[in-house]
Amino acid sequence: MIDLLQLVVAGLSTGAAYGLVGVGFVAIHSVTGIINLAQGEFAMVAGFVAIALLGAGFPLAAAAVAAVVTVAVLAGVIERVAVAPAAGSSAVVYIMLTLGVSTTLKATALLVAGPQPRALPAFTPGVLDLGGVQVRPQDLWILVATVIAAAALYVFLERTTTGRAFRACAEQPVAARLVGISPSRMSTLSWVLAGIVGAVAGVVSSPVFQTDWNIGLFLGLKGFVAASMGGLASIPAAILGGLLLGVVERLVAGYISSGLQDAVAFFLLIILLVARPSGVFGRTGAVARV
Amino acid sequence: MTTLLRRPLVVLLLALALVAAGCAEAEDGGDAAAGGGGGETASDAASAPAGDTVSEAPATEEGPIRIGAVLDITGPGANLGGPERDTLELLVEQLNAEGGIDGREVELDIRDNQSREDEAATQLTSLLQEDVDIILGASRTGPSLAMRPIAEQAEIPMISLSANLSIIEGSEWVFKTAQNDSVVVQRLLEWMEAQGHETLGLARDASAFGEGVADIFREVSGNPDIVLVEERFATDATDFTAQMINLRDAGADVNVIWGIPPAAATATQAYRQLGIETPLLHSHGIGNPAFLEVAGDAAEGIVFPIGRLLVADELDPADPQTEVIQEFVTAYEERYGARPSTFAGHAWDGFTLAVQAIDEVGTDPAAIRDYLETAELVGMSGVFRMTPEDHSGLGPDALVFATVRDGQFALADEQPGS
Known part of the structure; x- marks a missing residue:
């Protein structure tokens, strides 16, 4: 029983990071129809920025916030410079474009930071013993950060005018345009939001996953599987999907074979694509919803 | 709306693109590394078309000597390949400053295999087209195994810097400088015996480096039940909770983590975080400051067999390796401001063996091979005594017990079996 709880705790924290990255896929896809292959790289860049600032003498909290802001701005700039000019292109063009962005970010990170993985220190050192279950405080940080980021995004989308405009763009792009909402502004906004959640994931998970130039591929793939569980259309479903994926991975490793752990995500992805392309949590034939 | 029809298609396209991304990134990463690595061709003769005409004639004994290396410079093996590249660049510079081999300049062509088997094969094939005289690498077992059949088919001598016996077993052309894993296992068993431990739990790298380790423990110990549990982890794994829980529950006398950093270091952290008190042993895969950086306090008190290079400061002055090791440590520290890792030592051994062979017999591949089969060298990883049957040339005496x-890294207080 203790073992089960221990595995679930580890799975939840890993899964929360997957979920956050997944939310980034959803934010961009629901508004623009683009699948952003550079989503995992947002996390990678944020990790490196935070590590660099910490190394330059900034306190950890300031470094973390500055990293998130930097990546949010970077995401907005990428949208303006690389994506917006191709407005109206087919899905394949966008896939190649974002693949190019991803490759550029990776190559830059490799040149600047080198091939060695680095890590932020754990935000709170030590280990908590909760009735026999050993919990790293960083696991809690990841979960808390995910809840806060998801809740903030939810409040923004449900309670603010800009958020409502954003949703309108996702659900009824034509009608939204008719009432004066600018799709191009909303597109930029979606990239900034995706940058923020990706960056948060990258910063809080750095002490556990470590940050290296290639971590974006790992996070991006797992985040994509998480987002696919909601058909790339629902933020809560992406978070739930991430948590589910994280827990299933750990349980498979613990009870079946640790060699199969990384096959789980891809196995789930294939099943999903074949059986329920609209997502486990999505309704078949439902209108895109944020 | 058409979105309904489009979405599955888009998702499928994306899945394809992600796969493509996996491949494409690797390509680009390599290019970037080539740009950032500061000149992969250490001597600046990239412009000189190697050799004279197409080498139909038996190796002409003039012009530059070309040594090719395929190393794990990026990817999960970066902690190995990085110091190895640095070492080779340092050594070739020293050698050329002293006039090369018999007055011939030595050109080093270092390639990055991105820690991948397929890329190792590709890079080796490409090197062979450029008329290299001998091959060094790869850094890890998997890529080395991918290179072995290519080197054998091309009949060119290859010196791997990695550990697994399967790299050289029965091979005519392939040698290696890292200590055999069976020798490491033998030393670990000696330690267990001295401490009165009878059973072990094993968490091992799922790549070729860890493949078959449990069987070696069973064979060498002669006890089919010695391994109570065998857990696996990917070389780039980040969470080890499941594996460490299973080690804990197996309740063996001692646990062994068999991997390389950062994975081996993160696994050690998870081991301590779960509060497991059982003594923890490691393999020779962690002989690298990168292990200490990631593992931190969790590494205190672990024990592992390792070549003497890692504990250079504590060596007995009478030890035959002491002088050569300390000389290398000084030169490496002076150049890079850091201590050389065990893997730097494997590269030193490979390079020095290659140079020694070419110095003695020239660049004819078969002559180099024949020479290497009887080569002796007081090196970093031990005192090599190659034979036609043993292309590793290192015995258990190449390893001492170290701890943190x-x-x-420090020499362990107890040194059973030596």
Whole structure:
């Protein structure tokens, strides 16, 4: 029983990071129809920025916030410079474009930071013993950060005018345009939001996953599987999907074979694509919803 | 709306693109590394078309000597390949400053295999087209195994820097400088015996480096039940909770983590975080400051067999390796401001063996091979005595027991079996 709880705790924290990255896929896809292959790289860049600032003498909290802001701005700039000019292109063009962005970010990170993985220190050192279950405080940080980021995004989308405009763009792009909402502004906004959640994931998970130039591929793939569980259309479903994926991975490793752990995500992805392309949590034939 | 029809298609396209991304990134990463690595061709003769005409004639004994290396410079093996590249660049510079081999300049062509088997094969094939005289690498077992059949088919001598016996077993052309894993296992068993431990739990790298380790423990110990549990982890794994829980529950006398950093270091952290008190042994895969950086306090008190290079400061002055090791440590520290890892030592051994062979017999591949089969060298990883049957040339005496004390590698107080 203790073992089960221990595995679930580890799975939840890993899964929360997957979920956050997944939310980034959803934010961009629901508004623009683009699948952003550079989503995992947002996390990678944020990790490196935070590590660099910490190394330059900034306190950890300031470094973390500055990293998130930097990546949010970077995401907005990428949208303006690389994506917006191709407005109206087919899905394949966008896939190649974002693949190019991803490759550029990776190559830059490799040149600047080198091939060695680095890590932020754990935000709170030590280990908590909760009735026999050993919990790293960083696991809690990841979960808390995910809840806060998801809740903030939810409040923004449900309670603010800009958020409502954003949703309108996702659900009824034509009608939204008719009432004066600018799709191009909303597109930029979606990239900034995706940058923020990706960056948060990258910063809080750095002490556990470590940050290296290639971590974006790992996070991006797992985040994509998480987002696919909601058909790339629902933020809560992406978070739930991430948590589910994280827990299933750990349980498979613990009870079946640790060699199969990384096959789980891809196995789930294939099943999903074949059986329920609209997502486990999505309704078949439902209108895109944020 | 058409979105309904489009979405599955888009998702499928994306899945394809992600796969493509996996491949494409690797390509680009390599290019970037080539740009950032500061000149992969250490001597600046990239412009000189190697050799004279197409080498139909038996190796002409003039012009530059070309040594090719395929190393794990990026990817999960970066902690190995990085110091190895640095070492080779340092050594070739020293050698050329002293006039090369018999007055011939030595050109080094270092390639990055991105820690991948397929890329190792590709890079080796490409090197062979450029008329290299001998091949060094790869850094890890998997890529080395991918290179072995290519080197054998091309009949060119290859010196791997990695550990697994399967790289050289029965091979005519392939040698290696890292200690055999069976020798490491033998030393670990000696330690267990001295401490009165009878059973072990094993968490091992799922790549070729860890493949078959449990069987070696069973064979060498002669006890089919010695391994109570065998857990696996990917070389780039980040969470080890499941594996460490299973080690804990197996309740063996001692646990062994068999991997390389950062994975082996993160696994050690998870081991301590779960509060497991059982003594923890490691393999020779962690002989690298990168292990200490990631593992931190969790590494205190672990024990592992390792070549003497890692504990250079504590060596007995009478030891035959002491002088050559300390000389290398000084030169490496002076150049890079850091201590050389065990893997730097494997590269030193490979390079020095290659140079020694070419110095003695020239660049004819078969002559180099024949020479290496009887080569002797007081090196970093041990005192090599190659034979036609043993292309590793290192015995158990190449390994001492090390531990981690106050965040530094140190010689263990007890040295059973030596």
